[in-house]
Amino acid sequence: MPVTIVLGGQWGDEGKGKITDALAATADIVIRPNGSTNAGHTVVTDDGIFKLHVIPSGILYPHCTCIIGAGVAVSPPDLLREIAALRERHARLGQLYLSDRAHVIMPYHPLLDLYEEQRRGAAGIGTTLRGNGPAFTDKVARRGIRVADLLPGSEAHLRQKLEMLLPEKNTLFVHLYHQQPLDLDELLKEARTWGEALAPFVIAAEVFVQDALAAGKHVIVEAAQGTMLDLDYGTYPYVTSSSPTAAGACQGAGIAPTQVERVVGVFKAYTTRVGAGPFPTELTDETGQLLRERGREYGTTTGRPRRVGWFDAVAARYTARLNGMTEAALTKLDMLDPLPEIRVCVGYRLGDRELTAPPAQLDQCMAVEPVYEILPGWQTDTSQAASFADLPPAAQRYVERIEELIGVPITMIGIGPARRQIVWRHASALA
Structure with a gap:
């Protein structure tokens, strides 16, 4: 059976966990292809709120096999804590697997992340300080440690790699950052514990997934973060260290592009982003604070407050085209319920020019002015709607206008955190 990719169409935090959890009800396998523990997904079930960090959102279905793919940077202590926390809640969980090709966030990576961000000072990127960037740097430089290197029987090989790596890291710690060096034997001891x-x-994982596809299994790829944080196509350098696009999802999951039939882009009914970087529609007024508090816009993993703004249809259409989205999910529509009017960014103005896509140059990205279209609000509770027809006419028009602007049919509408609070707009969305 062909593959479904679920990915973020904005700067992350769009509600991908909720959408993946809903679709996973009929899936056999859910794969996390990218990112790390810096990208949390929240799922609300009858058993309570589950905040997942690196484990795929399908884990809450006993029938579902979940895989952490080769494109993920794994922090072993964080992953082990997450597994233990799920088990402690006595939830009926699916099966979990981890790719032997996934790269490992070693103890020196969070330290490098912290010290380098401190060194940048006011020019800091706003990373989560969890070591993701340094881990992906080592991966690209072909000096990374992979999960396979931690396994019992690989001790001699791991020692050899760390004997080459650690002097370089310690040189940075001592001479650039003026910190204490790390001890090789302590690192090896910790790594051996993780491996066991x-x-x-x-x-x-890639062999397992391809065998499953050959057997006709239903596979969902749950990408982390959002397309506007992509290393190549996002607001560089204020981006993540991997590729949260459909192409990146294929790479990280071990799936061929020709095996993908469905690409579901997830968009919030407004826009948020975490950390520094361009954000043309940002709201710093009372409306922004209202949306932040109503939407509980604080990071699942970090707890950091998210920046909040109006829906940016310029960025949304850009990501829809870039990913070849076949459909979209619009989440948190109910957060807009109290507003008398709602703005949507339909263009960017840069000097005397109007842009239809985000520019590559950072200074231009920071300087664009949003061109707004104003739509009437509905000031009615939407959280109990059972169908699209149940939504207020103004809310229906808002959804239809977003659909027109991004050029992709909106098949699912989130109107609250619970599993049941999804309006399924087209029957095909349930497949």
């Missing part, structure tokens, strides 16, 4: 604990979960 993770070994039961480790598989050749």
